[in-house]
Amino acid sequence: MTPELQEQEQRLQFDRFDHDDAWDLGNRLVGLARERGHAVTVDIRLGDQQLFHYAFPGTSADNDDWIERKIRVVRRFGHSSYLVGQTYRDRGTTFEEQSHFETALYAAHGGCFPIILRGTGPVGTVTVSGLPQLDDHRLVVEAIGLFLDAKGSEEQSVS
Structure with missing residues (x-):
């Protein structure tokens, strides 16, 4: 699974990212979660600034705590929180x-x-909390992929 997670990080890269992009991506994530009936909290940050935050009914401050803890891992290691955890699991620990x-x-x-x-x-x-960890990861990856595909389509139609 680790090569797949590394490939995601290579593929899901942005040419630019700003406040409007955070709004669009955040709304896409909220929409996906709503369609599927997932009670999650969504958080998007650029550096230390929180640009988007939404908590569905059924979530709590515990989800915000999980978000902070996951963000610290990504900031420390520069990789998705799931990839960091998987790297340890691959070593049997x-x-x-x-x-x-x-x-x-x-x-x-x-x-x-x-x-x-x-x-x-x-x-x-970009962080989601509220589902089993693999599902949280997959929801974020799916939303980023859809967002980047939509941005690519917009840029092609402008050209």
């Missing part, structure tokens, strides 16, 4: 057992994906 990071502050659980600018690297995060 867990992030919690081997990383020596405080679990109250760091969670290598799926759902946080870096906003990667081509030629620059990670500049922000």
